[in-house]
Amino acid sequence: MQAKIAYEIADIPDDFNKLDATELPYTFPESLQSELAKQLAQSPINRYPNPAKSGLQNQLRQVFTILKSAHIALGNGSDELIQFLTLLVAQPNATVLALNPSFVMYQHNAELFGLNFVSVPLNIDFTLNLAAALDAIAQHKPALIFIAYPNNPTGVPFAREDVQAIIDVATGIVVIDEAYGAFSADSFLSQAGQPEHLVVMRTLSKIGFAGLRLGYAIGSECVMRELAKILPPYNMNWLSLTAAKFALQHYDWIEEHINILLAERERLSHEISQLVGVTVYPSQANFITVKFPDVDNVFNQLKKNKILIKKLHGSHPALKQCLRLTIGTPEQNNQMLAIIKQTV
Incomplete structure (x- = not known):
């Protein structure tokens, strides 16, 4: 360290x-700021929050048309979800795979928890090198794959069929990190949890609410149930939950x-x-x-x-x-x- x-x-x-x-x-304009202030003032900050009962998940489903069969986990920013998804697969000789260059926290957390980290270089134009990715998956059999879609820090979109090819061959969890999905012409949100090992991750940070530190992961009951076992029970706070619900009401x-x-x-x-x-x-x-x-x-x-x-x-x-x-x-x-x- x-x-x-x-x-x-x-x-x-x-x-x-x-x-x-x-x-x-x-x-927000002043009128919405004033309305939000009133709601924040009424938040029960003397009580521990129960994120699962906050109502935020239902609003996320409505605004972003998330499948009823998919389960939603809330995180204190996407960073927390990246951390705990990595921790979820942490065991001796387990491997995390990501593209390179990409979001630095994928590698940071893999190394933090003692996992092997494999990076697959992008093409010179920052597009996805599918052959290299498939070879690395076949060789290392990663327990977890991160794909930023679109990529950060390049912004370059990958071909959807290439990402789908990775999902199809992967035996571990595949996380499609759509932190910038609101600005993209394509998304895997409608497929979250189908197949079972596919998790789609998003955040409110890039659409105007970075200070709330609120991310969410959508996946199958199987994966989200295991993730819930290691997420802190009170990882969110009432002010962020209240503000996030208010924001989505004004999407x-x-x-x-x-x-x-x-x-x-x-x-x-x-x-x-x-x-x-x-x-x-x-x-x-x-x-x-x-x-x-x-x-x-x-x-x-x-x-x-x-x-x-x-x-x-x-x-x-x-x-x-x-x-x-x-x-x-x-x-x-x-x-x-x-x-x-x-x-x-």
Whole structure:
């Protein structure tokens, strides 16, 4: 453990445009904020919460059309669910498999619990190398496979038939992490729990409520029953549960702002792709990954102008010269775009 490095959270001044953490740049209008405040004030915070009886699962089913046969587990963010799904398969010589580069917490948790970790390199364009993935599955027989769909930190969508091929051959649990599913043209949500070893994971963090720390996993009764045995009994809190239910009651507001970001994603991708020497990778998330000729110069110029984005360069060899740009409001995007055009 001493050799590991803690996940670093950037300390950002209040006057910065924060486009580094794939958060929604919009907040509820004052009328909804006032209504939410009233509901939060009435939350029974003197009592331990019972997430299973909170009513949130029913709202998730209604909003996202989740099968009645599928079971839902709530987590204190997707991070907690990733952790406990990994713990669920932790035994001597067990293997966790994930694609690479992808979300760093897959590997972190596998190593934390003493599991073998196998990473399958993506193709040079960040698409899925199906042959390599199938070979690795046949060789290592992983107890758990994580696939971010669309991928993070690249945003690149994988071919659905390739992901399905992995599900079909896997003998362990397959987790499709759809943290950015609200921004994607495709989803495995309707298949969660069918087959039995398929789990789909989502979060409220990317659609405007990162501060609630609320993720959810959908799967078969068999897998979710075993997961329930190791999840802490009071892992959620009343304030997050109340706020999440309120948010889903106003999903039309969320959807309206998601559509704004989708249009902005296409606009930014097109305009930046016109710059000489720049590669914009296709994205189905609320960010775009871009390769620049001089990544440090672009990053520093944006920071000098109080815009913070995510530098991927240095985190993985395949991400050399890459930045991840969270899609902001049209005004924020215009500021970022103007600086990039001046710099490249």
